[in-house]
Amino acid sequence: MDRALEFVGNHPFLFGILAVLAILFFAIESKRSGKKVSPNTLGMMVNSQNAQLIDIRANKKFTTGYIQGSRNIPFTELKERLAEVRAIEDPIVIICDMGATAGAAIQMIGKENVYRLDGGIGGWQAAGMPLVGLKDAQPKAKGRTKPSMHK
Numbered sequence: 482m483d484r485a486l487e488f489v490g491n492h493p494f495l496f497g498i499l500a501v502l503a504i505l506f507f508a509i510e511s512k513r514s515g516k517k518v519s520p521n522t523l524g525m526m527v528n529s530q531n532a533q534l535i536d537i538r539a540n541k542k543f544t545t546g547y548i549q550g551s552r553n554i555p556f557t558e559l560k561e562r563l564a565e566v567r568a569i570e571d572p573i574v575i576i577c578d579m580g581a582t583a584g585a586a587i588q589m590i591g592k593e594n595v596y597r598l599d600g601g602i603g604g605w606q607a608a609g610m611p612l613v614g615l616k617d618a619q620p621k622a623k624g625r626t627k628p629s630m631h632k
Contacts, residue, residue: 515575517597517598520600520605520608523574526596530572532574532596533571533572534551534574535552535574536548536552536554536576537555537576538577543555546602547612551576556585563590567592572594573595573596574597575595578602580597580600580604581601
């Protein structure tokens, strides 16, 4: 450990360059994987900027629960539907399970006004936001009705 600290002390220029490269790497990587939108900001973007929501999860997962107003274009089909997505003029928010796959989708789309939902559907639910089409896991009690997410 002492030798490592001695090396750092003797070569501050090298470690300065290393720090600059690390900062540049993370800055470039965050741009490549798209800007993040928090669950709380998403509603404001939809209302004020008419943001379009594209859920890239598999159709089976999408039908179990999705954010109201989103359309499903599974990641496996995105390559064939790039022209359709690129034709959207409004800001686009890509939604996936946890936010990681959305970064790859943003790179594939290659537009400026494309964002990803921070934390994906998991982050959305963790923020206490509702999903449409979510099936109740518990049976209904007799004589009582639970509020439904369906219109």
